[in-house]
Amino acid sequence: MLAFGMAVPSGGQETPVPVAICDLDQTSYSKLFADLIRDSHDFDVVRDVSSVDEAKELIERGEFPAAIIIPKGFQQRILSPEPSLEITLVLDESKAMIPSMAEAGLAQIAGKSSFGVKVTINRESVTPSGIELSGRAAISSIVMGIALVYSCFDDIAGAMARERERGTLSRLFLTPISRWSIFLGKTLSSILLTQFRTTILLAILVFYLQTPVIGNPLLIYLITSLIATTTIALGFAISTRPISGRSVVILEFALMVPLLFLTGVLRPLEMMPKATRWIAELIPYTYGNDALRRVILLGQGFEFIWVNLAILAAYSMLLFAVAAVILKRKIM
Amino acid sequence: MSIEAIGLTRKFKKLVAVDHINFQVYSGEIFGFLGPNGAGKTTTLRMLCTLLTPTEGTARVAGYDVLKESAEVRKRIGIVSDGVELYDDLTLRENLKFFGRLHRIPREKRGRRIKELLEFIGLIDRADDIVATYSSGMRKRALIAVALINDPEILFLDEVTSGLDPETAVAVRDFMRNLCREGKTVVWTTNYMEEPEKLCNRVAIIHQGKLLAVDTPENIKKLAEEVEVVEVVVENLRGETFKKIREVEGVQQASLSENRLRIVSSDSEEVLPEILSKIVNDRGVVKGVRKTRTTLEEAFIKLTRRGMK
Numbered sequence A: 001m002l003a004f005g006m007a008v009p010s011g012g013q014e015t016p017v018p019v020a021i022c023d024l025d026q027t028s029y030s031k032l033f034a035d036l037i038r039d040s041h042d043f044d045v046v047r048d049v050s051s052v053d054e055a056k057e058l059i060e061r062g063e064f065p066a067a068i069i070i071p072k073g074f075q076q077r078i079l080s081p082e083p084s085l086e087i088t089l090v091l092d093e094s095k096a097m098i099p100s101m102a103e104a105g106l107a108q109i110a111g112k113s114s115f116g117v118k119v120t121i122n123r124e125s126v127t128p129s130g131i132e133l134s135g136r137a138a139i140s141s142i143v144m145g146i147a148l149v150y151s152c153f154d155d156i157a158g159a160m161a162r163e164r165e166r167g168t169l170s171r172l173f174l175t176p177i178s179r180w181s182i183f184l185g186k187t188l189s190s191i192l193l194t195q196f197r198t199t200i201l202l203a204i205l206v207f208y209l210q211t212p213v214i215g216n217p218l219l220i221y222l223i224t225s226l227i228a229t230t231t232i233a234l235g236f237a238i239s240t241r242p243i244s245g246r247s248v249v250i251l252e253f254a255l256m257v258p259l260l261f262l263t264g265v266l267r268p269l270e271m272m273p274k275a276t277r278w279i280a281e282l283i284p285y286t287y288g289n290d291a292l293r294r295v296i297l298l299g300q301g302f303e304f305i306w307v308n309l310a311i312l313a314a315y316s317m318l319l320f321a322v323a324a325v326i327l328k329r330k331i332m
Numbered sequence B: 001m002s003i004e005a006i007g008l009t010r011k012f013k014k015l016v017a018v019d020h021i022n023f024q025v026y027s028g029e030i031f032g033f034l035g036p037n038g039a040g041k042t043t044t045l046r047m048l049c050t051l052l053t054p055t056e057g058t059a060r061v062a063g064y065d066v067l068k069e070s071a072e073v074r075k076r077i078g079i080v081s082d083g084v085e086l087y088d089d090l091t092l093r094e095n096l097k098f099f100g101r102l103h104r105i106p107r108e109k110r111g112r113r114i115k116e117l118l119e120f121i122g123l124i125d126r127a128d129d130i131v132a133t134y135s136s137g138m139r140k141r142a143l144i145a146v147a148l149i150n151d152p153e154i155l156f157l158d159e160v161t162s163g164l165d166p167e168t169a170v171a172v173r174d175f176m177r178n179l180c181r182e183g184k185t186v187v188w189t190t191n192y193m194e195e196p197e198k199l200c201n202r203v204a205i206i207h208q209g210k211l212l213a214v215d216t217p218e219n220i221k222k223l224a225e226e227v228e229v230v231e232v233v234v235e236n237l238r239g240e241t242f243k244k245i246r247e248v249e250g251v252q253q254a255s256l257s258e259n260r261l262r263i264v265s266s267d268s269e270e271v272l273p274e275i276l277s278k279i280v281n282d283r284g285v286v287k288g289v290r291k292t293r294t295t296l297e298e299a300f301i302k303l304t305r306r307g308m309k
Ligand SMILES: Nc1ncnc2c1ncn2[C@@H]1O[C@H](COP(=O)(O)OP(=O)(O)OP(=O)(O)O)[C@@H](O)[C@H]1O
Pocket: B012, B015, B017, B035, B036, B037, B038, B039, B040, B041, B042, B043, B044, B191
């Protein structure tokens, strides 16, 4: 409930979009325009950059999601006999809501400042496919991330609860097979299933959602396997308590809230209030979704996502350790 | 010796379900656990089967410690108990195969064993139906078959005859006797008092987690022999009269089956005149009076009453 309250935006007060400014014109008009951006409530200027390439590189690394480029000849065009205002917006189109918000904010500032001259906003993307993605990108992450988390959670927590309720778990425990082998078996089968699920989900992305999947497929399988491992560990940690199948269903519903609102899928971390963002950064799936987005939509390689993968691995180990400690102390 | 419990204790929060019990079960014995609902029979069995860790104490089962060598114990036991079920969406044969494999029974031996078991429990023509379609008696028999898949040295049966038709119940009892002849040990619990009397070599009376007595059914009855049992054959006895009789001072237990009224008291000569006059006053007809022996059930009630004091 707490998470829910913080995740859902509270009325009109929107978080400003973090941007960088690149003033290539360096004239009094361009400086004036830059100041208008700085004063605007729609933007939070995090730094100044000196070239478009630098802006693109930093966006790709995730330092900020957008940059406003004031092109050379900005003042000249305004002062010409047929005055016009031209501005370039460099964006990470794979992020939800940011491209449209940045463009709307910029149009507002340009409109206010130019007294009716023709305004042109050029949109440039860092996504290699170049096309406008935002709506679909969000859906791809939801489809991929949530589908995997749900199925793996059910593989473990759901299956354990059902086996416990049906009394087959104690029958399994009565064989000479160790508990660890039983858990290992469930883990391996879930990870194997994850490979099939990833394949099917990729097919859905490509053929149904028409998402341009440009990253290395092996890397995608690696990420989904790590998301699966984290979820399996979470499932075991939860299954150490004798919860009923019904509680598992309730938990699955409860899981939906942070998955949708706190893992940067519908609302990127940059656009969250501070406290919410802090919570989002504690959720391992935030890093999984981010890695998926980077590889699938930006085509980035291992060097961009290894930290995300390491965090997922660390969470898996932590949760497995928790489950092991609890299980060691009691049998059922 | 096939089972030895040493100070075996299990607490659920504050409730002491099993309270420092010590007992031994010898190989080839049919050992009965007798106790009222909630006495701690199932909890004891689950600890012996390594399904539940004791809070204190331990037990050796088939020569191995349930805490330290639980896998060795599990290789040598079978259990039929509520809460230990089969995969409903598999057939009985598939269940037997699956658990046979988990018990690492070699394929050839497994096939033979499955055939034997299916014949023994009389489900050979239903073996390829999924378990969900079984009647409750068939399911019980299926559970017995799966419990026997690893040819256990010790078989734990928790209220196994409840829900069986008389014929199958008799078959199960015969089967238990046969197992014992083969040198196997059977530990079982029941609420039906007549069963252990006929079947068990020794009986443990458990009440509120404590063992009140462990002995042969005969000796347990002797323990309670300071009471006298009188049987009155009576016709036309009304329910109200029966109630009054139960309330007569000195009557410890009164039960009625058919037209036989059984009265347990410490001194029958003292209570009998009053009882008889009550019957006659309410227009009952006394056909005969005789002294009889205590049954295990009466001994059991007496012992558990004493245990409560
Ligand atoms: N998992 C549990 N959690 C809490 N209390 C329990 C649990 N299992 C058993 N108990 C309690 O322990 C006591 C003994 O229960 P147990 O099932 O051993 O009785 P029982 O002798 O088998 O009774 P019955 O004849 O009704 O089967 C009961 O009071 C029961 O409520």
